[in-house]
Amino acid sequence: MKILAVDTSCDESCAAIIDTAQWKLLSDVVHSHVDSMKKFGGIVPEIASREHLKGLPLAVHEALEIAQLKASEIDHYVVTNRPGLIGALLVGLSFTKSLAFATEKPFSTLNHIEAHLFSPLLATLNGQEPPPFPWIACVVSGGHTEIFHVHSLFQYTWLGGTLDDAAGEAFDKVGKLLQLSYPAGPKIDKWVRESATEEHRKRYKFPRAKTEAHTLSFSGLKTAVALQVKKTDLSNLDEVLAIAASAQEAILDAVVEKLIQSQKSLGVPTLVLTGGVACNSRLRQKLPQAHFPIPKHCTDNAAMVALLAGYYAKHDKLIPEPWNTTAYPSLDLAELSTLSGQK
Numbered sequence: 001m002k003i004l005a006v007d008t009s010c011d012e013s014c015a016a017i018i019d020t021a022q023w024k025l026l027s028d029v030v031h032s033h034v035d036s037m038k039k040f041g042g043i044v045p046e047i048a049s050r051e052h053l054k055g056l057p058l059a060v061h062e063a064l065e066i067a068q069l070k071a072s073e074i075d076h077y078v079v080t081n082r083p084g085l086i087g088a089l090l091v092g093l094s095f096t097k098s099l100a101f102a103t104e105k106p107f108s109t110l111n112h113i114e115a116h117l118f119s120p121l122l123a124t125l126n127g128q129e130p131p132p133f134p135w136i137a138c139v140v141s142g143g144h145t146e147i148f149h150v151h152s153l154f155q156y157t158w159l160g161g162t163l164d165d166a167a168g169e170a171f172d173k174v175g176k177l178l179q180l181s182y183p184a185g186p187k188i189d190k191w192v193r194e195s196a197t198e199e200h201r202k203r204y205k206f207p208r209a210k211t212e213a214h215t216l217s218f219s220g221l222k223t224a225v226a227l228q229v230k231k232t233d234l235s236n237l238d239e240v241l242a243i244a245a246s247a248q249e250a251i252l253d254a255v256v257e258k259l260i261q262s263q264k265s266l267g268v269p270t271l272v273l274t275g276g277v278a279c280n281s282r283l284r285q286k287l288p289q290a291h292f293p294i295p296k297h298c299t300d301n302a303a304m305v306a307l308l309a310g311y312y313a314k315h316d317k318l319i320p321e322p323w324n325t326t327a328y329p330s331l332d333l334a335e336l337s338t339l340s341g342q343k
């Protein structure tokens with residue numbers, strides 16, 4: 001079965017095709033809107049929706065071309081319809097429905113966070129061994145920082161997450177205060193890796209919030225960085241580097257500490273991280289025992305959606321949905337905690 005997957009939950013128009021018979025990804029295309037967002041210093045939902053109108057047909061066309069397939073040769077269409085920017089999701093859902101409608105093929109919707117959660121299994125497409133279940137898994141991105149106890153495929157419990165900002169959002173807000181362009185996470189990572197010393201990373205003791213088990217908070221850190229920035233001459237690049245390095249250390253230490261606590265309290269040896277912040281080289285250094293997808297599959301992509309759809313299909317769970325299916329902006333914790341991903 002050939003499945004075409006679409007993801008438009010944030011500011012990347014993504015399309016990918018999986019062939020479940022060969023268990024092979026035939027294409028994996030991402031059209032990023034980052035350049036359009038730079039001048040606004042962050043994601044503007046309205047702009048993201050309009051960029052998807054331009055970028056998604058191109059991404060889907062490219063995915064079909066790379067796979068050397070026509071739309072009529074796709075057996076099933078899937079799209080993430082929750083959670084995410086609602087305007088952005090609606091563009092992806094409408095486009096995917098239209099493709100299914102025009103080619104008289106079924107379509108199904110999937111949860112974007114569930115797709116991130118199982119993205120480490122993309123390694124199996126290259127014949128690699130998957131991380132052994134159960135996992136403590138963290139989806140750590142610009143929109144989410146969620147911790148899960150993953151028992152097996154489709155079976156997982158949401159344990160908790162951030163009480164305010166997501167870790168990626170904290171990186172981006174710190175970057176904005178330091179006048180770095182959006183998205184600041186990758187820039188801070190690279191700059192600190194290439195130029196910072198241990199002294200830079202330790203110069204400022206930004207707070208690591210003391211919150212309940214499986215929860216995180218980054219609002220105090222953001223305030224502490226803002227106060228420090230007010231006292232700092234931002235033309236002094238050594239000081240800017242020290243603030244960036246110290247803030248990165250505080251964000252990552254909080255994530256690492258919480259995940260290790262979750263592992264200990266539930267007795268789970270396997271740790272898995274996905275989402276944009278999981279690209280961070282310092283985080284990977286701090287958690288050498290953890291499993292990370294390749295960076296391309298940590299940030300938003302449709303390969304993870306195609307893979308999840310492939311698993312649903314393998315287990316006879318890829319149920320065609322009606323034409324009046326809609327999209328949902330929020331993370332449905334009831335779905336993630338009690339339904340455990342089952343439809």
Ligand code: KG4
Pocket residue numbers: 010140141142143144167168169171172183184185186189275276277278279280281298299300
């Ligand atoms: O998963 P993602 O592409 O989009 C969603 O939010 O769903 O994550 C984007 C976020 C941004 O906040 C970006 O600054 C952050 O991930 N990010 C990083 C790195 N690469 C991306 N943060 C720290 N270090 C990185 N290398």
Ligand code: ZN
Pocket residue numbers: 010112116141275299300
């Ligand atoms: Zn995402």
